[in-house]
Amino acid sequence: MHIEEVFKAINGNHKYEYFVIDTEHKVLEFSENILSLYDVNRTECDKLQMHDIAEELVGAEEEIKAVFEGTLESFSIPFVYKKGRYYNIGVHPGKATKRSSKAFKYRTVVVLLEDVNEIATAQQALIQEKNEKSLLLEEIFEKNRSLRKYNEKMQEMVKTEMARVLEKQKMIEHKARYIQMGEMVSMFTHQWKQPLNIISIIGNVLKMNLSKKNTKADKETIEKIDRILEQVEFMSKTITDFQHFFRPTKEIKPFDVCRAIDDVVNIVRFLFEYHGIDLLCKCEKPVIEAIGFPNEFKQVILTLLSNAKDACVANPNENLKVIVEAEEDEGSVKVRVKDNAGGIPETLIDKIFDLYVGTKEEGSGLGLTLAKNIIEKNMGGKISARNEEDGAVFEISLQKA
Amino acid sequence: MTHISRKIVLIGDFSTGKTSLIRRFVENRFGDRYLSTVGVKVSKKQVNVGETTYVLLIWDIEGGTAQKSINTTYLRGAHGAIVVADITRNETMAHIETYLETVEKHVGKVPAVIAYNKCDLLDKTALERFVEERKTNVSFSVPTHYVSAKTGEGVEAMFLSLAKALGEG
16 A cells, blocks of 8 residues: 555544655654654664664564565554554555666655554453453363362262272171171080080990990990090080181281191081092191281181182082192292182183172172282281182282291 | 664463563563553563673564464564463463464574463472473473563573574574
8 A cells, every 4th residue: 555545544533653764774754753652862863774763673674675676565563552552553665766677666665653542442451351251261161170070089989988888898797797607606616515525424434334344245335435425526626616717816926827727627628528529738837837817817718618619519520629738938828729620710810809709690709808808908918819720729828927 | 792683572372471471571570460462562672692682672462362363463574482371271381382383384483482481370399290291291392481470480591592592593
């Protein structure tokens, strides 16, 4: 746009300031207020260069050259804030060169500062309001996001806590059943021990009486009485074992792992024999001492043996076998319960100790979770499961005494 | 001693603290009140880099919004750029790359830096975690500065590093 058209366009409605430069960017003339707008001293006027006054045009040299050449009609920098007011700075062609062969089409260029303070101020108020609203919205959005995140976290926590409480409740129920059984066994022991003692005393008196006569028939009878007394002794021991089994150990202490295994094996042996399963107990040494709660350890062994028995019953073969091994290994005692009943399904092996996970349809899924809790949480040991050859192996590791 | 004028543009989303950073650098002042910039304001400051004195013409450009990007007319002839983001507003950081691309598109490959402003709003641990997280997950080809117009932390160093880069360029 030519400068004359620009002035027409302004149409007297806007205030404006200007300065005119030549092709060397020397300021040829300027409006009165330009000096104060750019902090220029009047004494410097004679040698003023464009960049001395209009720092906004630094970097725009190429465009200014293009305006002189006539290849760029004009250009402007809108809403430049100067001395408390807003200006549109426009660069427009001025006087044309006389000869068209010259490199420049124009001898001068006019830099026009149009005062657009009213429009800019109104726009500033609008932008301010819009930006403040956007900031508020961003803040609300961010707070919502945090709340949602917090809510999700809380839900997750509640879910975890619920699962934990449920697990604990099931454990308590399980333990309560044990305690009830313990009480029953206690009463049972009390009721049975007395008659067993009497049978034993009567047997011994009979033996003593018959020994005096010492006939052949009496000798045979004495042998039979001895067998009765052996059975009575076995029943008495079994009842004592039961009684000890259900009595919780109050403090962690050294105990003989082999003895504890024997106690459990004695209780379950008949069940294994009934199902035709060989139950072998292989302790490396006569006494292997570990640190822990002996009766709770027995409960774990009972669970593992009971599971192994169930697995054997569910997967019968001609040579069903369950082996309990115990050995010392540097600072620890290792106990393994192995069977040859086909092993744990691969899909379950990694979560076999999880709550409600089990291989038996009618099982509660609590036994192994409880076993893991007893060994790892209460006794500081480790329990793991793996498949080996033709069956499952459960390995317990306890601290050596 | 030579004096060279260099145009530096500060761009970024609205309310990231561009005006405050310039005010801190030029006048060593800070005001809490948020006043949106309209158009552009050019400030001037001399800095010495070795034997050369640079007159930095610092363009404070109206910030971009989701509806309106910055006016690229203001970038014309810039010798360097500072892309400013608000460390507490993810959205402003998400636009850093776009601003860097805009600068390159309109003025070519000029020295640029990224300013994560308002660092004073994070405590030391959170800031360290943020810096570490950015190092791991975000990679820009230009230097990054963690600054606070409020406390002045890192502001002078950031402008000087850019001035030095202008000299090297």
